[in-house]
Amino acid sequence: MKNYLLLIAACVLFGLQGCADLQHVNSFSNTAVKTIKSYDEIGYTFTKSYYTYTLGQNAYQLTGNIDANSLSVPAPIAISNEPQTANKADQAITFFTAGIASYFEALAKLSDKDLVNYNFDDVGKNLKADATLKAKFGIDDSQIDATAKIATAFTNMVMGVYRERKIRKVMIEYDADVSKSTQALIDILTNAILPTLKADNGLIEVKYQVILKNPKIDLSKKAELTNSYNDEKITLDKYKTQIEQLVKALTTIKDEHNKTVVLLKDSKLTAKAVKDIINQHSAEVYLIYTNIKALTSN
Amino acid sequence: MANQYKLKDLGDTLSSAAFSINKRIQDDIVDLTFEEVKDLSEESKNLLIASKTLYELTAIEIAENAKDSLKQLESATAEINKAIKTIKTVQKVINITAKLVVLAGTVATGNYTSIPGNVKDIIEVIGESDED
Numbered sequence: 001m002k003n004y005l006l007l008i009a010a011c012v013l014f015g016l017q018g019c020a021d022l023q024h025v026n027s028f029s030n031t032a033v034k035t036i037k038s039y040d041e042i043g044y045t046f047t048k049s050y051y052t053y054t055l056g057q058n059a060y061q062l063t064g065n066i067d068a069n070s071l072s073v074p075a076p077i078a079i080s081n082e083p084q085t086a087n088k089a090d091q092a093i094t095f096f097t098a099g100i101a102s103y104f105e106a107l108a109k110l111s112d113k114d115l116v117n118y119n120f121d122d123v124g125k126n127l128k129a130d131a132t133l134k135a136k137f138g139i140d141d142s143q144i145d146a147t148a149k150i151a152t153a154f155t156n157m158v159m160g161v162y163r164e165r166k167i168r169k170v171m172i173e174y175d176a177d178v179s180k181s182t183q184a185l186i187d188i189l190t191n192a193i194l195p196t197l198k199a200d201n202g203l204i205e206v207k208y209q210v211i212l213k214n215p216k217i218d219l220s221k222k223a224e225l226t227n228s229y230n231d232e233k234i235t236l237d238k239y240k241t242q243i244e245q246l247v248k249a250l251t252t253i254k255d256e257h258n259k260t261v262v263l264l265k266d267s268k269l270t271a272k273a274v275k276d277i278i279n280q281h282s283a284e285v286y287l288i289y290t291n292i293k294a295l296t297s298n
Numbered sequence: 299m300a301n302q303y304k305l306k307d308l309g310d311t312l313s314s315a316a317f318s319i320n321k322r323i324q325d326d327i328v329d330l331t332f333e334e335v336k337d338l339s340e341e342s343k344n345l346l347i348a349s350k351t352l353y354e355l356t357a358i359e360i361a362e363n364a365k366d367s368l369k370q371l372e373s374a375t376a377e378i379n380k381a382i383k384t385i386k387t388v389q390k391v392i393n394i395t396a397k398l399v400v401l402a403g404t405v406a407t408g409n410y411t412s413i414p415g416n417v418k419d420i421i422e423v424i425g426e427s428d429e430d
Contacts, residue, residue: 116389
């Protein structure tokens with residue numbers, strides 16, 4: 001009997017060790033979800049760019065006679081296939097942010113230590129309340145308590161191992177797809193969103209250089225508009241920094257997933273190396289995420 | 299894949315041309331007339347707006363090329379969610395066991411009138427939703 005108890009205790013300890021490592025996957029996945037979703041908090045999209053910077057081009061191009069005080073609002077700019085193309089491009093980003101975030105959300109949930117805490121309290125309670133059954137089994141209350149305790153620990157351990165195996169299997173099997181999907185999002189941000197931001201900087205220059213040269217606008221108004229120019233530039237610079245930080249974070253998330261998988265293929269999830277690498281990257285991604293958040297709240 | 303780079307390259311070319319025009323305006327703004335600034339700015343604006351559409355098309359093209367991987371990622375998510383459901387079901391089995399203990403006690407004591415009520419309890423536990 002004593003040997004069995006020792007064996008169970010060893011299994012329980014092994015199981016708890018596994019749970020500790022699930023926590024690292026959980027922590028990293030949670031940070032990854034927050035980081036990916038931070039794109040929505042930044043608030044710069046193709047559609048917003050169209051309405052703010054493309055259509056905003058002629059904001060000061062009033063028509064009519066200023067001297068006679070008979071001004072008209074500017075005619076709206078019409079661009080073919082817009083804003084439909086901008087909307088479609090935004091949808092492309094949403095598909096990827098939502099898809100990748102859902103994957104890490106599920107991973108975070110599966111590795112959450114509080115997902116389920118199995119307990120046999122009701123089983124024990126019902127057994128203890130039934131004198132006939134206790135007599136038939138030849139057990140007393142203290143034995144029932146001990147059994148329920150062991151059953152709880154054992155079930156948690158077995159399911160902990162099940163979770164580890166499932167996480168390992170999914171991470172290994174889908175690593176290439178996590179990598180490709182994340183890279184696609186990085187490519188969209190790098191090759192489409194950042195260049196659009198740069199083009200918007202150019203459009204701001206265009207708008208204000210015409211205002212500055214306009215002889216019909218007086219100097220005090222021009223000085224006032226210079227402040228608006230600076231404000232618009234600062235806003236675009238902030239978006240640029242946030243998007244660049246997000247690209248950096250996504251690259252780290254992709255690399256971390258891949259490096260973990262390489263280790264998982266050769267060893268167990270409980271390996272210290274896995275824990276260390278996840279910790280290191282998790283801290284890195286979290287730092288980048290807090291930077292993005294800090295800029296959003298400014 | 300080549301398509302997305304062609305779109306992006308073309309967008310970059312238009313954007314560079316626009317920035318060159320802007321630089322020219324800023325360098326010579328004192329010497330240029332208002333009409334000249336307006337005309338050059340109009341050219342720059344049109345180039346920049348066209349480049350933005352090309353960048354949007356680049357985003358759409360990149361997404362199109364990677365859509366199969368995203369589909370696979372949805373399968374991975376479904377697999378993980380299925381595992382989560384299995385884990386929750388284990389607690390359900392434990393709850394049923396607790397009810398079965400009560401039923402076993404009823405049978406052992408020969409208290410047959412309580413059996414239908416106990417069976418009803420078990421059916422209720424089995425019927426409890428195990429959704430997330």
